[in-house]
Amino acid sequence: MGTSVFYFVATLSVFFSLMVIFSKNPVHSVLYLIVTFFTFTVHYILLNAQFLAVVNFIVYMGAIMVLFLFVLMLLNLNKDNEPLKSGAVKVVGVIAGCCLVVTLIGSLKATAVSDPVILRNPNLGLLKNLGKELFGPFMLPFELSSILLLSAMVGAVLLTKKEKV
Amino acid sequence: MDIAFVIEKFVLVAIIFGISLLIAMYSTYAERKVAAFLQDRLGPDRAGPFGILQPLADGVKMFMKEEIIPSNASKWLFMVGPGLAMLTACIGTAVIPWGSDITIAGRVIPLQVTDINVGILYIFGVVSLGVYGVMIGGWASNNKYSLLSAIRAASQNISYEIAMGLSIIALLLVTGTMSLKEIVEQQHGWHWNVLYQPLGFLLFMICSFAETNRAPFDLPECETELIGGYHTEYSSMKLGFYLFAEYINMFVSSAVMATLYFGGYNYPGMDWVLLHTGPIIGPLIGTLVFFIKIFAFIFFFMWVRWTIPRFRYDQLMHLGWKGLIPLAIANIIITGIVIAIIEKF
Numbered sequence: 001m002g003t004s005v006f007y008f009v010a011t012l013s014v015f016f017s018l019m020v021i022f023s024k025n026p027v028h029s030v031l032y033l034i035v036t037f038f039t040f041t042v043h044y045i046l047l048n049a050q051f052l053a054v055v056n057f058i059v060y061m062g063a064i065m066v067l068f069l070f071v072l073m074l075l076n077l078n079k080d081n082e083p084l085k086s087g088a089v090k091v092v093g094v095i096a097g098c099c100l101v102v103t104l105i106g107s108l109k110a111t112a113v114s115d116p117v118i119l120r121n122p123n124l125g126l127l128k129n130l131g132k133e134l135f136g137p138f139m140l141p142f143e144l145s146s147i148l149l150l151s152a153m154v155g156a157v158l159l160t161k162k163e164k165v
Numbered sequence: 166m167d168i169a170f171v172i173e174k175f176v177l178v179a180i181i182f183g184i185s186l187l188i189a190m191y192s193t194y195a196e197r198k199v200a201a202f203l204q205d206r207l208g209p210d211r212a213g214p215f216g217i218l219q220p221l222a223d224g225v226k227m228f229m230k231e232e233i234i235p236s237n238a239s240k241w242l243f244m245v246g247p248g249l250a251m252l253t254a255c256i257g258t259a260v261i262p263w264g265s266d267i268t269i270a271g272r273v274i275p276l277q278v279t280d281i282n283v284g285i286l287y288i289f290g291v292v293s294l295g296v297y298g299v300m301i302g303g304w305a306s307n308n309k310y311s312l313l314s315a316i317r318a319a320s321q322n323i324s325y326e327i328a329m330g331l332s333i334i335a336l337l338l339v340t341g342t343m344s345l346k347e348i349v350e351q352q353h354g355w356h357w358n359v360l361y362q363p364l365g366f367l368l369f370m371i372c373s374f375a376e377t378n379r380a381p382f383d384l385p386e387c388e389t390e391l392i393g394g395y396h397t398e399y400s401s402m403k404l405g406f407y408l409f410a411e412y413i414n415m416f417v418s419s420a421v422m423a424t425l426y427f428g429g430y431n432y433p434g435m436d437w438v439l440l441h442t443g444p445i446i447g448p449l450i451g452t453l454v455f456f457i458k459i460f461a462f463i464f465f466f467m468w469v470r471w472t473i474p475r476f477r478y479d480q481l482m483h484l485g486w487k488g489l490i491p492l493a494i495a496n497i498i499i500t501g502i503v504i505a506i507i508e509k510f
Contacts, residue, residue, distance in 0.1 A: 027304060031242075034297075054286040062293025063323060066300070070319045073304050073312060127282055127343060 006046055013039040026072050034065045051127045169272075177278055181258050189412035190220040192463060196412075199467040227405035235398050239305040246302025247399065247406035253298060254413035257291045260284040261420050262346045264430045264452035268444040276452065277346060284345035285333055288421055292329070292376050296322040298410065299378075299385060303395035314394035317478070318385035321375060324485040325382075329372035331493035335365045335500045336425060349429035354436070357428040364496045366426040368489055373418040375485070378411065380470035384478055419462035423455060430455040 016039060019032040037060045044053035123129060134142050194209065194216070201208025209216035234243055264276035281287060296319055303315025339361050340348050352358055359366045375382040386394030396407045423429060430451035439447040476484070 025239075028242075031301070050281060050283050051286075054283045054290055057290040058286065058293055062290055062296075063326070066293075066296055066319050066323060069300055069304075070316060073300070073316060 002046065006043075009039050009042050009046070013043070027069065030065060030068050030072055033068075034061055037061050037065065048123065048126070051130050173274060174278060177274075177276070178259075181263070181278065182255065185255060185258055185413055185416055186409075188416050188459075188463075189409050190224070192412040192415065193223065193408070194220050195463070196467050196470075199464065200471045203468070203471040224405070227402050230401040232401040232403070233398075235307060237307045238398065239307065242301050242305035243398075244403070246298055246305055247403040247410070248298075249301060250295070250298025250410040251406050251413070253291055253295045254410040254417065257288055257417040258420070260287050260345050261417075261424055262349050262429060263455060265448045267448050275346075276448065280344055280346045283343050285337070285343045285348075285425075288345075289326075289330060289333070293322070293326055295376065295414065298407075299395050302399070302407070306395070306398035308398050310391045310393075311395050311397050314385045314387075314391050314397075318378065318395065321378075321382065321384060321481065321485075324482060325372045325375035325489070328368055328485060328489035328493050329376065331490065331497060332365045332368040332372065333425075335493070335496045336362055336369075338497070338500050338504055345424055349424055349431065352428040352431050354431060355428070355433045357426065357431070359426040362426065362496075362500070364492065365500075366422075368493050368496065369426070370422060371489060373422060374466070374469070375481075377414040377418055377466075379415065379466055381473045381475050382481065383470075383475060384481060387475060415463060415466050416459065419459045419466070420455075422462055423458040427458050429458075 013036055016032050016036040020029050020036060023029050023032060037056065041053045041056050041061070044050075044056060197219070198208045198216075200206075209219040212218035212222045234240055259278045260281060262275075262277040262280070267274045267276060299318040300315045303311040303318070306312075336358060337343065339358060340351055342348060342351075348358070378385050385391075386396070391397070396404055399407060430448070432451070432454045435451060438450055442450065
């Protein structure tokens with residue numbers, strides 16, 4: 001039952017990801033992206049990683065995508081003000097895309113099918129275990145990454161205040 | 166997973182859904198009555214005794230109105246908006262413990278749909294999704310005022326979510342668990358979390374006013390500036406859904422506040438009552454107490470709405486970013502220091 005659910009959700013993920021690039025309206029694209037993230041949340045739940053699922057839900061669907069939608073709504077992109085691409089750019093795009101496909105197929109053929117990963121502890125994704133791991137063996141990298149994020153935030157604030165300094 | 170379990174959960178979900186709709190329906194009546202009381206008027210009193218059938222009359226009116234979809238609107242999203250608002254309002258009730266376990270014929274029935282170990286984060290996630298209904302509806306209407314309102318709603322929600330999350334972190338330091346059931350069980354009797362986290366509760370309450378778009382934070386539907394806000398173009402039951410979702414949100418956030426800070430279904434002297442009333446009536450009295458707390462919060466929401474004038478938009482942002490967030494961070498630090506000192510000695 002688990003595998004069939006996985007394949008169903010995986011199909012949905014691929015379908016909605018394709019809809020992101022195929023829909024003409026950028027706002028529709030973002031909405032499809034939100035649905036794609038929702039299917040990822042379902043994947044995390046299938047892996048019994050409840051905390052990761054909820055955080056994906058809050059951070060990606062609830063915060064980052066709201067900001068995306070916010071910016072797109074403010075820009076109000078229409079067909080009329082979209083810059084027309086010249087023929088040469090289109091040709092270059094097609095060639096680059098074909099190269100990417102060839103590379104991807106080649107690398108996929110080169111790799112062998114991996115064995116399915118079996119978790120030693122199926123409850124690894126639960127909140128308590130994750131917290132113990134993060135604040136135990138991975139204490140230093142965890143704190144360092146938080147300082148990195150803080151410095152990025154300070155930098156962003158500084159950039160907006162440029163003229164007053 | 167036996168069939169009895171599925172039936173039990175299904176019945177519970179149906180009951181909770183029905184109660185949420187009923188309370189939302191009568192909140193509209195209560196809102197008008199409270200407004201009338203505060204403004205020294207009578208309020209609705211024509212339909213039935215004391216106007217008690219007024220919500221029914223309003224509902225019938227909403228259903229009978231002509232359905233208009235603006236010709237330049239994005240039709241599909243225009244219809245999705247109100248549905249999404251209603252959905253995100255309703256799914257928050259899934260993790261709230263409505264009462265302690267009931268024992269009927271040897272079978273223990275928990276009065277909670279599901280007790281996931283990240284219950285608080287689930288509520289938080291649902292709250293953060295709530296903005297999509299407003300944003301999609303406002304954008305799809307293809308109306309400048311609706312769009313402005315949608316953008317206001319988005320920035321307001323994001324700003325106040327941060328302070329809300331920070332105030333919850335201080336609460337988690339005290340409780341040490343994210344399961345709502347365990348948090349309620351810890352507040353047995355009168356050990357309510359509001360006694361340990363008064364500042365955290367105040368911050369959480371202000372933020373839930375902002376997240377439910379209630380006055381004084383109802384900038385997204387500010388009539389004097391934006392006509393009707395994000396639902397300017399809506400008519401008929403779609404408008405009804407938006408209005409209804411606001412009252413369900415109010416009900417859910419009252420329930421969350423009562424659960425997290427005011428002991429949920431716990432009350433002083435509950436052990437004595439449980440001993441004398443048995444395993445079915447006893448927990449139900451606890452549920453009744455829980456609902457009394459919820460009604461008190463809903464009344465408070467209304468009381469504030471009809472007493473305090475609306476903020477200006479810059480004041481709203483100042484309060485959120487320069488007032489609430491630093492206070493919430495200070496609350497976390499103080500709570501952490503106090504807990505460390507208590508554990509040391």
